[in-house]
Amino acid sequence: MENPETTLKIATAGEALIDLIGRPDGLFDPCLGGSVxxxxxxxxxxxxxxxxxxxxxxxxFGRRLAQALAADGVQLARPEPVPQPTSLAVVALSEAGHPDYAFYRQGVADRAVSAEGLMRSCDAAPTLEMVCSGCLALAPEDAQIYLPWLAACRQAGKTVVVDANLRPSVMPDMAAYRRHVLAALQLADVIKASDEDLGHLGIAGSTPLEQAKNLLAGTNAHLMALTLGGEGACLLTRGGQVWRAREAAPVKVVDTVGAGDCFLAGLLTAVLLEKDLVLAQLADAPARRIVSHALASATLCVMQRGCVPPSRDEVLARMRDFPCQLTAETSV
Structure with missing residues (x-):
């Protein structure tokens, strides 16, 4: 699937790995993966x-990852392969289709980076408007790589997006992990987190929405997306606006692998498509388009096995044929 858009708008940094997904017969299917x-x-x-x-x-495995990115139209900042092996994740799915992960990431290819190298690659692409990272890039041992890079990108005027997407089961020092994730969120203009992420971070609040409001208030971000699984998602602004979106009819969920990643991609696609959008002054109409696009992107993902990201046309068709329920819960 060739990408017709050649002007670079967003740079991403983080893991690319192979998901070994468990089957009922005890064998594993190797699937291209990694949240980023x-x-x-x-x-x-x-x-x-x-x-x-x-x-x-x-x-x-690395060649397969590179081929898949190229087939979708992604440009590689470092097209030459490196000798380190590809990261692996062993994924077990619950009866409800929720994944549990174990990672093998010592001395691997996608961690062979530096803050200076990431910034040089961004500087070489002057049309970039946005950068995004999260998930395993938020591990404390990589703090010297991603935190300086995110800070430099924000200082350079790029919109910084951080996906909390915690993996507590594979982090030996949970306190250090929380501190590092929260430090990364301080550098974000846009935050994405799930209700489970907020619980792992220990954010105060009696409901996920209250936790999200408290997290957003404690950062410098303008916008936060909160995903709620089958209950849909919320879009929050620093000014106290909240839009909630959920599917109008039940969706047959095959599994949830990659759902949050597709949600965030849908959200940022919609943000980038809005003309003259100011995140700090988000109006009602664009907010509704943004959260609807994000939810449709995630829904199309969960209806298939593994992470199969939808095209823009597929997302727009779902938004047209199966509009979600939208409410503005508070306003200013």
Whole structure:
């Protein structure tokens, strides 16, 4: 699927790996994955010029990852393969289709990066408007890479997006992990988190929405997206506005792998498509378009096995044929 948009709008940084997904017979299916990898493909499939900043391995898995990115129209900042092996994740699915992960990421290709190298790649793409990172890039041991890069990007005037997307089961020091994730969120203009992420972070509040409001108030971000699984999602602004979106009819969920990544890609695609949008002054009409686009993108993902990001045309068709329920819960 070739991406017709050649002007680079967003750069992504973080993991690209192979998900070994468990089957009922005890065997594993190798699938291309990693939250940032999935998100990167999802952006390109929605016809947004996308630059992936991390290197990929020259091994068989790395070549598959590179081929998939290229097929979707993603540009590689480091097209030459590196000798380190590809990261692996062993994924077990619950009866409800929710994934549980175990990662193998020591001395791997996608971690062979530096803050200076990431910034050089961004500087070489002057049309970039936005950068995005999250998930495993928020591990404390990589703090010296991603935090300085995010800070430099924000200082350079780019919109910084951070996806909390916590993986607490594979972080040995949860306190250090929380501190690092919260430090990254301080550098964001746009935050995406799930209700589970907020619980892992220990954010105060009796409901996920109250927790989200408290998290947003404690950062410098203008906008936050809160995903609520089958209950839909909310879009919040610093000014106290909240829009809630949920599917109008039940959706048959095959599994939820990549749903959050496709949600974020849909949200940022809609943001980039809005003309003269000011995140700090988000009006009702564009907010509704943005959260609807994000929810439709996630819904199309969960209706298939594994992460299969939808195209922009598929998302727009779902928004037209199956409009979601939208409410503005508070306003200013």
């Amino acid at each position: 990898f999935n998100f990167t493909r999802a952006m390109a499939r929605q016809q947004i010029g996308t630059l992936y900043l991390n290197p990929l391995s020259g091994d068989r």
